[in-house]
Structures are given as C-alpha cells and as structure tokens.
Amino acid sequence: MQHPCCCFLLLLLCLLLLSGTWANLEGTFTIRLLQTSTFQNTSFVETEGLGLLEDIELGSLDKHTWTIHFYQPWVRPSLPRSDWDTIENMIKIYLQQFSHLINEGAMQKDVPYPFVAQCMVGCELYPNWTARSFAYVGYNGQDFLSFDMDNATWVLSQDTSLSRYVQAILQNYTAFTELVEVLFNDTCVDDMELLLRNGKAALERQELPVATVFARTPRPDQLLLICHVTGFYPRPISVAWLQDGQEVPPGPALNTSAVLPNADLTYQLRITLAVAPHDGHSYACRVRHRSLGTGSLLIPWGNSEVVLLAGLGAGLLAGVAMAAIMTLWVWRRRKRQQMEESESRNSILSKEA
The missing domain is CATH 3.30.500.10 (MHC class I-like antigen recognition-like)
Incomplete structure (x- = not known):
C-alpha cells in the first residue's frame, strides 16, 4: 500500500x-x-x-x-x-x-x-x-x-x-x-x-534590470551607499559594490537584501555599503544579469559625479564665454560701421561747404 x-x-x-x-x-x-x-x-x-x-x-x-x-x-x-x-x-x-x-x-x-x-x-x-x-x-x-x-x-x-x-x-x-x-x-x-x-x-523571458544609486546619512560619521536594482527577470542576479574598481568582499559594512518579487512578475533587491564620508575612495555599483549578456551595468557614485558636474560646469562656462566673445565681436563691428558711416557723412558735408 x-x-x-x-x-x-x-x-x-x-x-x-x-x-x-x-x-x-x-x-x-x-x-x-x-x-x-x-x-x-x-x-x-x-x-x-x-x-x-x-x-x-x-x-x-x-x-x-x-x-x-x-x-x-x-x-x-x-x-x-x-x-x-x-x-x-x-x-x-x-x-x-x-x-x-x-x-x-x-x-x-x-x-x-x-x-x-x-x-x-x-x-x-x-x-x-x-x-x-x-x-x-x-x-x-x-x-x-x-x-x-x-x-x-x-x-x-x-x-x-x-x-x-x-x-x-x-x-x-x-x-x-x-x-x-x-x-x-x-x-x-x-x-x-x-x-x-x-x-x-x-x-526564456528576460527583462533588463534598472539600477539606481543613492545615499543616506544615518549619523555624521557614516554614509550609506544604496544600490537599488529592480525590474529584472529571471531571478538570478549578481550585484556588487566596487571600491576603486575592486569588489567589496562580504563583511559587516556590506548588507544585501533578499531578492523580492514585484507585482509585474519581475524582481528587485538592494545592496547597501557603509562608508566614511569623504574617505577619498571612488565607488560604483556593478550589476550582472542574463539579460545583459556578457556585459554589465556600472553605476558610479562620488568622484565620478563630481567629474560629471565639473564637466557640465566647464561646458556651461565655455558656452557663456563663447556667447560673450560673439556679443563683443558683433558690438565692435557695429561700432566700426557706425564710425565709418559718420566719417563718410562728415567728408561729404565738408566738400559741400
């Protein structure tokens, strides 16, 4: 039986x-x-x-x-x-x-x-x-x-x-x-x-992951870098924090959540890294998933954003400078034309006199 x-x-x-x-x-x-x-x-x-x-x-x-x-x-x-x-x-x-x-x-x-x-x-x-x-x-x-x-x-x-x-x-x-x-x-x-x-x-269904990096400051001497990855399918995924290009190993500073389901039959998770503010290191979140093939997502944090902002600022300054030069050139050209026209009129008047 x-x-x-x-x-x-x-x-x-x-x-x-x-x-x-x-x-x-x-x-x-x-x-x-x-x-x-x-x-x-x-x-x-x-x-x-x-x-x-x-x-x-x-x-x-x-x-x-x-x-x-x-x-x-x-x-x-x-x-x-x-x-x-x-x-x-x-x-x-x-x-x-x-x-x-x-x-x-x-x-x-x-x-x-x-x-x-x-x-x-x-x-x-x-x-x-x-x-x-x-x-x-x-x-x-x-x-x-x-x-x-x-x-x-x-x-x-x-x-x-x-x-x-x-x-x-x-x-x-x-x-x-x-x-x-x-x-x-x-x-x-x-x-x-x-x-x-x-x-x-x-x-065989595959959905690309969407990753966002942000930070929180629970206390003045600690910065929590958070990488939130969502919308991916299938479930297996690899997410890691990189410090100066090297993967941060498991430890008390690193906390990875469980992979949780979304309502649209995709998944999400987040990985948090505790660091000291202004520690001089560069950080990036790396995401590897089947939908990405042999490639990976790399979302930087910190110095890379400063470079980005600096580049943006330099671009804005260059644009402003170029506009100023063009304005000055146009003004000088108009001023020269006005002076030439004035001299021409004075010459004509003197001849008539």
Whole structure:
C-alpha cells in the first residue's frame, strides 16, 4: 500500500511532467510540487497545492472543490480533457484517504490541533541530462522528514517520537519506495521534455534590470551607499559594490537584501555599503544579469559625479564665454560701421561747404 501523501505528490508530478521533444534550452531546471494541509480538528482540513517550473506557477488545487486551476495556457492542452478528469478524481480520493490517515495518526500520538503538514517533491534537471530528485515533509513550518534517493530511505530532519512514528510508517511502504526510485531517477528526466518545450517562451523571458544609486546619512560619521536594482527577470542576479574598481568582499559594512518579487512578475533587491564620508575612495555599483549578456551595468557614485558636474560646469562656462566673445565681436563691428558711416557723412558735408 502506498502512502497517500506521497501518492498525491507523485500524481501531481506525473500530471506536470509530460512526454515530448526536448526543447533547445540551456541551464538547470527545477520542478517543485507543494502541498499544504491545515488540520483544524478531526473533521475539518484545508489542503492547497501548487506546481512550479522554476518560479513559473503552472497550476494550483482549489481548496474547496479539489479541482485544478491552470495558470499557464500551455499546460492544460498537454493532456486530453478525459485525462484531467481522471486525475482530478484520483486527487479527491487521495485527499480523503490522506485526511483520514493523518487524523488517525494524530489521535494515536496525541498531536494537538490545529497543525499543518507540508510536502515538497520535485526534481532538478541539469544540462548534461543528469538529475537530482528530492522529497521533503514538514510539520508546523519546520523540516520533518526527507527522502534519501540514493538509499531509498526516509531520513529524520528532527528526532522526535512523532517523526520516528511517521518515518516507520513511510518506510514500511516498500511499493512506494520502489515507485519513487523509478519515477524520480528515470521518468523525471524523460517526461520533462514536453513541459520544457511548451513553456520555452516563458522560461526564456528576460527583462533588463534598472539600477539606481543613492545615499543616506544615518549619523555624521557614516554614509550609506544604496544600490537599488529592480525590474529584472529571471531571478538570478549578481550585484556588487566596487571600491576603486575592486569588489567589496562580504563583511559587516556590506548588507544585501533578499531578492523580492514585484507585482509585474519581475524582481528587485538592494545592496547597501557603509562608508566614511569623504574617505577619498571612488565607488560604483556593478550589476550582472542574463539579460545583459556578457556585459554589465556600472553605476558610479562620488568622484565620478563630481567629474560629471565639473564637466557640465566647464561646458556651461565655455558656452557663456563663447556667447560673450560673439556679443563683443558683433558690438565692435557695429561700432566700426557706425564710425565709418559718420566719417563718410562728415567728408561729404565738408566738400559741400
């Protein structure tokens, strides 16, 4: 007999990993299937499910109807409608069994309600066609169990009577263990092809980062240089502060935020460097991202701005000087013309006299 939680996750994996032709994509790709079940009491449980390819949401499970909602237009056409109906029916059967099993175990081990059970399974496919598979179980937001694919055993993430009890139950499902080995070590690589092909445009999407450098002065002896980068996709990015052209190494003066999502499905982060005001060094923020190719953004701060302003000032002064020279030349020319005209008139008058 197979454990219901694992059956559900494997079912979702089969749902998302479909056969087809390999897409000409470069890089490493990861599929994650997430399940969160909240047990309020012995008779009420809410379950949510989500499927992700990289950070692209493929679909979710409606917690009220236990039906699948598709988020990408290229996922649903991969299977006939009858197949999706069969999968949804199997999910409903699984959820009923899963809730029964978990409640039964909770009562046997005197687990207090409410509590949350979480599962994450998936695989990571590398460019050389090798793969790493994973399966994790969480309890109340903490790591609980993980599956060792090489040895086909469940490993404790925390050593408690409850975790040992669940580990023993899962380990007794030998049919499930064999299925996991075959599915993750073989099928994951073979059946990811169509999904990657159909989602190629979404996976290859690139958005250029926009970087801004500014400063704050929390106290007179400290200057915080802040580089804010936003609007980029995909998520991986490299942002660093350079001091006199050299990258500032990690340390207490350097603080990098987490990469956070924007509402338009892009990302942002900021990196802050604490320096002493007027320390004589030049600083610049360097940004490297896939959308920039082999190039990078370099946004200077400090001396470079002084040079820029000095250049602007010199340009303005040169313009003013040129205008003054032109004005003086025009005035002198008009003055000379006036004098020549005056002399000419005086000469004419003297002859008439």
